[in-house]
Amino acid sequence: MTTVLTMRAIGKSFPGVRALDGVSLTVGEGEVVALLGENGAGKSTLMNILAGVFKDYEGEIEIGGEPARIHSPKDAGRHGIAMIHQELNLVPELSIADNIFLGRERAILDRKGMEARTAELLRGLGLDLSPRTLVKQCKIAERQLIEVAKALSQNVRVLVMDEPTSALADAEVHRLYEVIRDLTGRGVAVIYISHRLEELEEIADRVVVLRDGRYVGERSSIDRDELIQMMVGRPLGEMFPRANGGSDGAELLRVEGLSVPAEPGSGRTALREVSLSVRTGEIVGVAGLMGAGRSELLESIFGVHRAAAGRMMLGGRPYRPRSPKQAIARGVALVAEDRKAQSLVLGNTIGFNASLPSLKRFLRFGVVDRRREGAAVAGQVRELRVKAPGTRFTVGNLSGGNQQKVVLAKWLLTAPSLILMDEPTRGIDVGAKAEIHALMSELAASGKAVLVASSELPELLAMCDRILVLCEGRITAEFPRGQATQEAILAAAMARQQVTTL
Structure with a gap:
């Protein structure tokens, strides 16, 4: 198998955090490599380096055996690298066609050609949508497939898919698998990040595991329990700890x-x-x-x-x-589907977000009792084991799992x-x-x-x-x-x- 991508001894630091420490990765032509790890393990950071999102990093990248300097998304595109991000990068006010070709327009737009190519891509993904539909009118699952269409519209050699099925039901997932198989059949290398372990047996040729910013190991066979232990560094209890419930309640x-x-x-x-x-x-x-x-x-x-x-x-x-x-x-409480857009104020703190719907509980003579509010939030954060330095930490800097715990804390405080x-x-x-x-x-x-x-x-x-x-x-x-x-x-x-x- 011809090696398409080599990432060697990649390192990356943020203020106070060593996100990646000497991680290496190779992917062959027509191969699907699954990249696993808990939130915060370094998966997205590694792929954002490959996609040119982070321009400063340690280590070397080779494409097709040749050194590649990737310090911007345009650099990545020139090397045939495309990435479907977990946090969708679409402009809601623009049409599907405009989003797919954004950044690749010429002086005179071939609107007819853009819309014809968009319609072809959407059909291939089973989406019955007009290319002129505004993205803001699409559901999250449809937006996720539009991101796939955007990546497929380019001549890719390496396609990174970060949680591509997180908003898809089973029928859409299998349609996506067919697209991936078609791509790998044409020699495209695919790096597939997913938290759904049941997907790996069907789609992945190899699994590479990261933990705490370091390479842990790789496997060519899928053993769920072994992979979980490699990811979390400890045996995990029941994945679905639900005893037979009862329906005898009122x-x-x-x-x-x-x-x-x-x-x-x-x-x-x-x-x-x-x-x-x-x-x-x-x-x-x-x-x-x-x-x-x-x-x-x-x-x-x-x-x-x-x-x-x-x-x-x-x-x-x-x-x-x-x-x-x-x-x-x-x-009544609602843990919404899109926690970033519907449930959290990302630029504010854990404490601010967690107490928003329950502030009336902490009023005293019309003024919020900050001591009571802080104690209640801190207690809920401890109980849900939110990994953060404190309740004044910015929610947008938390991993996805910890953000979801803050959403749950917010609603549990409303009793x-x-x-x-x-x-x-x-x-x-x-x-x-x-x-x-x-x-x-x-x-x-x-x-x-x-x-x-x-x-x-x-x-x-x-x-x-x-x-x-x-x-x-x-x-x-x-x-x-x-x-x-x-x-x-x-x-x-x-x-x-x-x-x-x-």
Whole structure:
């Protein structure tokens, strides 16, 4: 196999942090190398050096056996290196076509040619979108596939994919695998960063593991337990620590015939006559393909979208929230899908973010009691084991897993009775996933009701007492724990007509 990329003894430091310490990596022509490690292990830093995002670093890079000086994204592009970043680099106000060709325009735009090529790329990824659609009108999963299309529009020799499936359901994931196989068949080298270990056996030729900025080792065979131990440096307990739950608690939430329209061009899926219930002490899952309406359902219960028909009951009382503020006042919390855009103020501190929705708790004579607020936040941060120097640390500088813990801390401080979770483990490492799964179990055991939407079927199958399946805004099936299978869920997720609840 011809070596396409060699990175030798790469080092990188930030103020107070040694992010990479002598890391080396090689990738061959047509090879898929998976890069694993916990958040903060150095994976994204290493790839950002390769992509020219970080211009100052130690070590050497070779492309095709020749030294390559990569100190900017343009340098990387000239060497045939493209990267799909975990944090999507799209301009929301521009069209899909404009985003795909951004930075490569000529003096006179060939608008027709750009849109034709964009349409071809989108079809190849199974996206039924117009090239003229504004990115801000697209769902997160669609934006992720647009990033893939943007990378594929270039003549790539090395393609870096940082969490490319984190917002995709199983059907979209398999479509992406087909694209990767097509690329490797044409000799493109692929570096694949993922926290979904179940993907590796299907897509990766080799696995390279980093920990604390250092190279730990590599494997050509996939042994899940061994890889986890290499990543975290210790044996990890149950990935899904959920004992058989119970549905004997009192009914907390009831939704009957909920219909929520979607405005033209909003990019949202309309909900049609959705009915469901969640009991105290119960974890209920929501499955479905991209665009099925999972996020819209949770957001509607949280008061983000107005219902046109149907009714809701919460704790035995009528519940019709007209805003998230009213939902919070009734004890409802939403861990949103996009934590950076919807849940956190990245430029502010852990303490500021964690106490935002619960400031009323700390008022004294109309003034926030900073001592009580700080003590409550610090206690929640300790309990969730957020890795940070203190509550005054900027949230934007935390790893994805620790940012998600701050989101959870924020909502737990409101003392909710119903917790809505939209992709709660998206883009976080295996250790943080296990901690969040354990927290979900603890919340249910303490009498909270949890409604969780996830594109990871193993997560839903292992953690939920019941699973609801959505297709095009309708519930098409309901499976009790122990009777659900991935095949049955996918069949219901692709069904257009409502089927009998099991």
